[in-house]
Amino acid sequence: MMNALFEIPSIPLVPVRGEAAGYPVHRIFGVGRNYAEHAAEMGYEVDREAPFYFTKPASAIVSSGSEIPYPPGTSNFHYEMELVVAIGAPAFKVSVEEAAKAIYGYAAGLDMTRRDLQLAERAKQRPWSLGKAFEMSAPIGEITKVADFAPIGPQRIWLKVNDEARQDAHLADLVWSVPELISHLSRFYHLVPGDLIFTGTPAGVGPVTSGDRITGEIDGLAPVKITIGAAQ
Template sequence: MPQRLFDSPDYPTVPTTDGALYPVHRIFCVGRNYAEHAKEMGVEVDREAPFYFMKDAQEIVLTGATIPYPPGTENFHYEMELVMAIGKPVFQASNEDAAAAIWGYGCGLDMTRRDLQLAARAKQRPWDLGKNFEQSAVMAALTPAAMFGAVGPQRIALSVNGETKQDAHLADLVWSPTEIVAHLSRYYHLAPGDLIYTGTPAGVGPVVAGDVIHGEIDGLTPVELVIGAAR
């Protein structure tokens, strides 16, 4: 029987507040899901349907980590997000089925090489260099959906070195978690192990080595990240 040429990594896991581990297989991300963030980026929200990009599962890094300032960028941005975790298979779902498929929620950071993203956008190219790179998907512990409650009134906020930069509510989401799952399941067989980053509010901005990022959503475990020196 042929042998593998090299060892391959295991799926990364994210802890849950009830003491389990959630293996991450895929990471979907929703673009421009807060109107004010779209405005600050100089674009309009597409209200016909959400759109997506992806990050590799291996880019997961857990809260409390220190990550190096990434290569190839001079404009490294934070994006604070509500992340949902799929808990059972769902395909071409109704809104009811979509809601039932959400296992839980967590705080996440979609770290972004903004200059590379904007350069790609200007040329109508994919965003991979700006979005999908090492240690760009930061996660705190996941909380079961039943313990979090209905998405809407919760505050979502982020600070850098103690200074508030993002401050909004989940009610500001253009597309709700249920609507996102129902729509995305038209195109993918969603399954346990799929994380979905639901978009970021206005107030995104750059960080440099030495900065400490703190993000929080009412009812969820906060996410924290320290930016280290480039290497």
């Protein structure tokens, strides 16, 4: 077996309720404009023909309760509160009906975004990588196994900054359901255990600055909490 030329970064692990072992993160997929009101606040209508995606590196994962630095290259750092789906079984070209079998569990997560860089890239019809795919940009709470979470629908999803409400919606507002997202993604990727899907954010996104405290919650799931540290 060939040896590595340098030390390999450790695989991030997400805590799982009731388990001593953590969930190892392989890939992170993000879903764009999956709440109609958020799409509208960003100046778009929802594309109801098919969902679309961006990706984040595994190094974006950070545990709830952490302090994350205000990232370099931006002056408009935004929160986006999201339901996260953890894949627990291989899924390739699965139907919507089969997709539920691939779900390991759910978590509350934040898609932290360098909004000014995202918008600048979007204006030039370039990928969103600088705005979305950077270190410590995917804080996540403890995963709850699918059997311990009620069917998705009426659960409230909300976010506060320094105890002030900023986002408030329900999972029933998702344009593309979780099984639809898994089925669609599986047409293009071999989804495997360790893959996370951040399913989109409700309206009310906005900027944060150093010293701000963010708390995001979804009924039935552990909250995700972070503090914004000094700029890098």
